[in-house]
Amino acid sequence: MNRRTVLTGSIAALALLASACTGSGGSSRGADAEAPDDPSEAQGSITVLTHRTDLVQDGTMEAYAAEFNKTHPGVKVEFDALTDYEGEVKIRMNTENYGDVLMIPAVIEKKDYPKFFASLGSRAELSGKYRFTDYSTVDGKVYGQSPIGVVPGFLYNKKVWERAGVTDWPTTPARFLDDLKAVKSRTDAVPYYTNFKDMWPLTQWTNVNGSVSCDTGATTKLAEGDPWADGADLRVADTLLHDIVRGGLAEKDPTTTNWEASKPKLAKGEIATMWLGSWAVVQMREAAKQAGTDPDDIGFMPFPAQQDGAFCAVTSPDYQQAVNVHSDHKAAARAWIDWFTDESGYAQANLALSPLKDDPLPEILRPYQDAGVELIDLDDTKGAEVKSIDNSSEVGIYKPDYRQDLVDLARGARKGGLDDFLGDLGARWAEARTSLGS
Amino acid sequence: MADTTAPAARPAPPDASAGPAAAPAPSGARRWRRVTPWLFLIAPLALLLTFTYAPLANMVAYSFTDWDGVSPELSWTGTENYTELFTRPELFEVFFVSGYYLVASVVQIAAALYFATILSFDVRFRNFFKGVLFFPYLINGVAIGFVFLYFFQDGGTLDSVLGLFGVDTGHAWLGTPFSANTSLAGVSVWRHLGLNFVLFLGAIQSIPGELYEAAEIDGATRRQQFRYIIAPGIRPILGLSVILSVSGSLSVFEIPYIMTGGATGTETFVIQTVKLAFQFNKTGLASAAAVVLLLIVLAVTWVQRRILPDDKVDLV
Numbered sequence: 001m002n003r004r005t006v007l008t009g010s011i012a013a014l015a016l017l018a019s020a021c022t023g024s025g026g027s028s029r030g031a032d033a034e035a036p037d038d039p040s041e042a043q044g045s046i047t048v049l050t051h052r053t054d055l056v057q058d059g060t061m062e063a064y065a066a067e068f069n070k071t072h073p074g075v076k077v078e079f080d081a082l083t084d085y086e087g088e089v090k091i092r093m094n095t096e097n098y099g100d101v102l103m104i105p106a107v108i109e110k111k112d113y114p115k116f117f118a119s120l121g122s123r124a125e126l127s128g129k130y131r132f133t134d135y136s137t138v139d140g141k142v143y144g145q146s147p148i149g150v151v152p153g154f155l156y157n158k159k160v161w162e163r164a165g166v167t168d169w170p171t172t173p174a175r176f177l178d179d180l181k182a183v184k185s186r187t188d189a190v191p192y193y194t195n196f197k198d199m200w201p202l203t204q205w206t207n208v209n210g211s212v213s214c215d216t217g218a219t220t221k222l223a224e225g226d227p228w229a230d231g232a233d234l235r236v237a238d239t240l241l242h243d244i245v246r247g248g249l250a251e252k253d254p255t256t257t258n259w260e261a262s263k264p265k266l267a268k269g270e271i272a273t274m275w276l277g278s279w280a281v282v283q284m285r286e287a288a289k290q291a292g293t294d295p296d297d298i299g300f301m302p303f304p305a306q307q308d309g310a311f312c313a314v315t316s317p318d319y320q321q322a323v324n325v326h327s328d329h330k331a332a333a334r335a336w337i338d339w340f341t342d343e344s345g346y347a348q349a350n351l352a353l354s355p356l357k358d359d360p361l362p363e364i365l366r367p368y369q370d371a372g373v374e375l376i377d378l379d380d381t382k383g384a385e386v387k388s389i390d391n392s393s394e395v396g397i398y399k400p401d402y403r404q405d406l407v408d409l410a411r412g413a414r415k416g417g418l419d420d421f422l423g424d425l426g427a428r429w430a431e432a433r434t435s436l437g438s
Numbered sequence: 439m440a441d442t443t444a445p446a447a448r449p450a451p452p453d454a455s456a457g458p459a460a461a462p463a464p465s466g467a468r469r470w471r472r473v474t475p476w477l478f479l480i481a482p483l484a485l486l487l488t489f490t491y492a493p494l495a496n497m498v499a500y501s502f503t504d505w506d507g508v509s510p511e512l513s514w515t516g517t518e519n520y521t522e523l524f525t526r527p528e529l530f531e532v533f534f535v536s537g538y539y540l541v542a543s544v545v546q547i548a549a550a551l552y553f554a555t556i557l558s559f560d561v562r563f564r565n566f567f568k569g570v571l572f573f574p575y576l577i578n579g580v581a582i583g584f585v586f587l588y589f590f591q592d593g594g595t596l597d598s599v600l601g602l603f604g605v606d607t608g609h610a611w612l613g614t615p616f617s618a619n620t621s622l623a624g625v626s627v628w629r630h631l632g633l634n635f636v637l638f639l640g641a642i643q644s645i646p647g648e649l650y651e652a653a654e655i656d657g658a659t660r661r662q663q664f665r666y667i668i669a670p671g672i673r674p675i676l677g678l679s680v681i682l683s684v685s686g687s688l689s690v691f692e693i694p695y696i697m698t699g700g701a702t703g704t705e706t707f708v709i710q711t712v713k714l715a716f717q718f719n720k721t722g723l724a725s726a727a728a729v730v731l732l733l734i735v736l737a738v739t740w741v742q743r744r745i746l747p748d749d750k751v752d753l754v
Contacts, residue, residue, distance in 0.1 A: 105508075109506070197698075197699075252608075253591070253610040255612035255618065255698060256594070392718075401700075405701075411613075413703075414703070
């Protein structure tokens with residue numbers, strides 16, 4: 001009898017046993033989180049998972065909770081702020097304990113929403129009042145509600161652009177490049193900052209989708225065609241990014257960029273332009289105040305493309321709040337979401353687009369209104385399919401990798417040409433699309 | 439103890455070697471004696487099982503499924519993940535990056551050996567230098583990543599230091615695949631040198647001092663002492679270091695992940711696996727990749743042990 005074999009065998013058996021206990025649990029699906037008829041009657045203690053660690057630390061969220069308690073005295077709200085929100089919540093969602101209210105992590109597939117979240121009501125009922133209901137609708141039921149909406153665009157330092165002699169928003173990518181060249185030759189500023197190292201700012205370029213063609217069906221087009229076909233939105237965007245970097249209009253060493261440091265640089269005019277979104281304006285103005293420059297220098301402009309003489313800008317939701325399907329206090333959780341969306345003033349405080357269709361545009365989008373920029377809501381019925389294709393093909397239009405490769409290509413750190421590069425992406429995309437059978 | 443005569447009084451049973459086990463009271467004591475080590479082992483074994491073997495078994499199990507990492511549903515796909523892995527040669531191209539780290543680990547071992555030998559002799563401030571060399575190993579890898587990010591920045595520490603010597607390269611250190619990988623491998627050497635150094639130093643110091651004295655009396659130079667006493671004396675540790683370096687080079691992760699995130703041709707196999715699992719939600723495929731990496735490391739180690747068997751060293 002070999003004792004070692006017995007020992008190894010029993011360890012293996014125990015390991016298997018232990019691993020069997022960690023398997024996925026059963027699923028309960030199809031629960032509804034209905035709003036309480038009388039807010040004062042909602043009872044219970046709810047935990048809200050949030051990515052806004054800054055707002056929890058400075059007490060802003062507590063203030064919201066106190067305000068909420070004025071109308072809902074029976075509900076005790078606690079916040080659980082997570083720095084690595086996506087990573088931690090993804091793992092917690094393997095259990096039943098992921099708070100009562102949470103932001104839907106990007107990793108969750110739309111078709112799985114009913115397994116994880118309680119429905120907030122039917123789309124027909126909610127879409128009249130709210131924006132973005134499309135983005136969380138599965139089988140006609142809505143599972144999440146974004147408290148704010150964002151509009152992608154270029155943040156730019158108005159003074160720097162003026163000094164370069166540019167006063168009007170460029171209307172084509174070529175003119176945009178000319179303007180950046182003017183910034184380069186007439187000022188000391190870095191015309192465009194990629195934020196390459198921090199990765200996610202590059203991912204923002206995918207939000208161009210829809211702005212070029214001014215087509216509300218832009219997402220559907222991604223699911224049904226080649227995103228990098230001639231004239232397609234993403235091709236126009238990626239070509240512009242490529243040309244900016246190739247033309248030497250971006251920062252000298254993209255590999256060691258720093259997001260936090262880039263904010264005061266834009267405010268001080270050391271950086272002229274960055275492609276981000278309306279959500280970033282608040283942060284940049286804050287940085288300007290800290291750096292002692294004028295917050296009004298921070299400007300916001302749409303993607304340089306026009307259809308019929310008008311710019312288009314796509315509105316899209318931020319993280320969407322949802323109710324945990326396993327929550328014991330669904331009514332209280334629902335009451336929080338409704339209150340936070342409708343009455344908290346969170347959207348106004350963030351200078352963001354309100355999720356309520358009737359609310360006026362925020363002040364930072366007023367130049368858009370004056371310039372006649374058309375705000376369009378994309379149809380997201382094929383959004384889940386696009387994500388599946390994206391993951392399956394490993395192209396990653398919602399991930400930073402391919403744009404990092406694109407920037408490397410543009411500055412000569414990677415071999416190949418732009419057409420081949422985008423062609424290859426398109427081929428992989430098409431392959432995944434056929435293999436998924438859509 | 440008083441009953442040692444008892445078995446002798448009886449006809450010896452075939453398993454007489456069991457000896458006094460027949461007596462009831464000591465048998466209890468013996469049983470306790472047998473059980474005691476296991477009682478002490480319960481805690482470490484439980485931890486080992488829960489945090490090492492169970493996740494490993496889980497990972498192997500996931501590698502046969504199409505699990506996406508969150509969905510409560512997963513389906514059995516057999517060996518499909520492995521087939522996919524081996525029919526996509528581009529997934530293995532990232533092993534070229536390991537070449538940089540392999541070269542770096544040769545440099546690292548040579549440098550560690552050099553410093554260990556020098557500091558094993560009577561050198562002034564030797565304890566200070568030992569501390570200096572070992573210190574980087576104590577720093578958290580993530581912190582090192584951030585520190586060196588500033589180091590390699592445009593106009594960062596490295597550029598400033600070079601500037602003091604009048605060299606103004608303006609070179610983007612992490613800008614091209616060659617430069618970036620070399621820089622990262624350099625950081626890795628800086629970090630892991632201390633461990634090799636301490637291992638070598640310990641092995642060298644375990645060589646009895648009389649050998650050096652005898653050698654000195656015989657008129658051996660330092661070089662000869664190294665060649666005929668130190669080198670053979672630390673062979674097992676050298677072999678171990680080589681194995682650790684090779685497996686380490688194959689599974690580099692922390693430093694490139696923090697510093698470049700795998701951009702600009704610095705992606706290693708582990709970074710690629712993490713991206714498959716956590717960006718593209720292919721946990722099944724990523725598990726298979728992790729299993730394959732484990733097998734590759736085991737195979738390399740086995741081959742190495744075959745080529746360089748670990749002989750008993752007998753200096754005296």
